[in-house]
Amino acid sequence: MDSEALWLTLKLAASTTAVLVAIAVPLAWWIASGHSVGRALVQAVVALPLVLPPTVLGYYLLIAMGPLTAPGRLLIHLLGHPLAFSFSGLLVGSVLYSIPFAVQPLVAGFRGVDRGYIEAAAGLGASPRAIFFSTVLPLSRASLLTSAVLAFTHTVGEFGVVLMIGGNIPNATRTLSISLYDQVQEFNYAAANRTALLLLAFSLAALLLIYLLPAVRRTDGRQADVV
Numbered sequence: 001m002d003s004e005a006l007w008l009t010l011k012l013a014a015s016t017t018a019v020l021v022a023i024a025v026p027l028a029w030w031i032a033s034g035h036s037v038g039r040a041l042v043q044a045v046v047a048l049p050l051v052l053p054p055t056v057l058g059y060y061l062l063i064a065m066g067p068l069t070a071p072g073r074l075l076i077h078l079l080g081h082p083l084a085f086s087f088s089g090l091l092v093g094s095v096l097y098s099i100p101f102a103v104q105p106l107v108a109g110f111r112g113v114d115r116g117y118i119e120a121a122a123g124l125g126a127s128p129r130a131i132f133f134s135t136v137l138p139l140s141r142a143s144l145l146t147s148a149v150l151a152f153t154h155t156v157g158e159f160g161v162v163l164m165i166g167g168n169i170p171n172a173t174r175t176l177s178i179s180l181y182d183q184v185q186e187f188n189y190a191a192a193n194r195t196a197l198l199l200l201a202f203s204l205a206a207l208l209l210i211y212l213l214p215a216v217r218r219t220d221g222r223q224a225d226v227v
Helices: 003-032 037-050 054-065 070-079 087-111 115-123 128-139 141-156 160-166 176-185 189-226
Strands: none
Touching (some): 003 128, 003 176, 087 160
């Protein structure tokens, strides 16, 4: 097992999830709060990575981060180095590639909140901010956890975007998926099998957690009724 790749993958997934939750919560609430052409357009852009080949997204990010574009030159001037082939570049690519997995569960969760609770809180004089944090967000906690788990798990399994904008630099941009590819190319099937089994087990555990959430909530609800 490539321990350096494992650590880098977990670091990238945790960083991506933290950034995505901070972005996805307000964005999903804005999308779920109304119906308009603007909201539909934003939702379509957010969902684009679901249907766009990862190599296409990686290619455009690689170009945007390089010296051939004005934004790329500005970044190089500010940072002193290009974002491409660095951990920071991987983070930017991972956030953009995994954003639909963070936003869509939250949009569904926010839209599923009973409007009666929101109207009751507003009738009691609560501000929109207070309504969101005291009513909407607690009632959507399962969707928030699903969003975080999907974002983390999807980042762990990234390959195309990571390869395009990060390459294969040990202890810098080589993630587990890249390490698995290298192991297969080297015909090191024993190591490849261990890496693949780890990724498979992790993905299965994450999905099991997501699907068990409704059952746990129903059980808690029945126990509360009995008490």
